[in-house]
Amino acid sequence: MGSMNPVVPVKFFEGEKWMVLTGLLGLLLAGICAVWVILNGGPVAPNGDVLKAVSFDAALGIFLLTTAAITPFAAMGTKSIKIFRRSSILITLFCYFAETAQNFRGVNPRFVENGTPFDNIVSALFSLAAFLLVLNYLIFAVHFFRRKAYVQHAVLIVGIRYSMIAVMFSFAAGIWISINQGRFTGLHGNIIWLHGLGFHALQAVPFAAWLAERKSLNTLNRHTFVHLTGIAYVLGLVAIGWQTYLGYSIFHLSVVSLLAICSFLIALVPVVIMLRQSKSAAKVRIYNH
Structure with missing residues (x-):
């Protein structure tokens, strides 16, 4: 009798082109910000710091690239993986925007001081994005603790x-x-x-x-x-x-x-x-x- 869970050959990054491209975008943004810091310094009055955008964009880009690498091994259903992929990309893109644009504008994207209504909205959405990222990843992580992924x-x-x-x-x-x-x-x-x-x-x-x-x-x-x-x-x-x-x-x-x-x-x-x-x-x- 054949195995109930035959090994399905998969490769790192398989099917995750858009997640990979989004991760690479973070590294590109980090590189652009790094050039700015070299030429102009990091601090931007009153509370921005482009150097923080360098580390954040690079870290988030690497995080998404690594996630893209292991996603094919999660043994997720087609619908589940589409939801995870699209939500991860959208959350990441907003985080890139909030961290990079706000620091260039001289605003701390997380802890706004005397900011405009726009700044407060971005800060609130940044907190929401962080929460959604955690929730999204918790659901993703559960799949690796299921037998379906393990036997493969x-x-x-x-x-x-x-x-x-x-x-x-x-x-x-x-x-x-x-x-x-x-x-x-x-x-x-x-x-x-x-x-x-x-x-x-x-x-x-x-x-x-x-x-x-x-x-x-x-x-x-x-x-x-x-x-x-x-x-x-x-x-x-x-x-x-x-x-x-x-x-x-x-x-x-x-x-x-x-x-x-x-x-x-x-x-x-x-x-x-x-x-x-x-x-x-x-x-x-x-x-x-």
């Missing part, structure tokens, strides 16, 4: 599951920044580190899973490597979040910061091992040739 690409899906948990930490940090009315907390705490590193799990952990799928390892070792990377990465985020909550910089030496450092180093171990295996295998092929 088990090792990769395990890695993506951990990255989705990490992304939830990033979203929580973003909400924390909004409630806190800024990224700084306590004496030296900076929430933006938790916010950013959580999103980078979307590249780090699935990459480890991708490597594991291609190695001559047994199934147990493949899953072990991915679990080790994922658990260590998430534990590192928890440590950074706690250090920040206490009001300390992540560079402040403490038991918690040492735990964070050790966790991220442990997360790197499987990747280093697998890359070294690849290098050794390549040398053997060259030698035999």
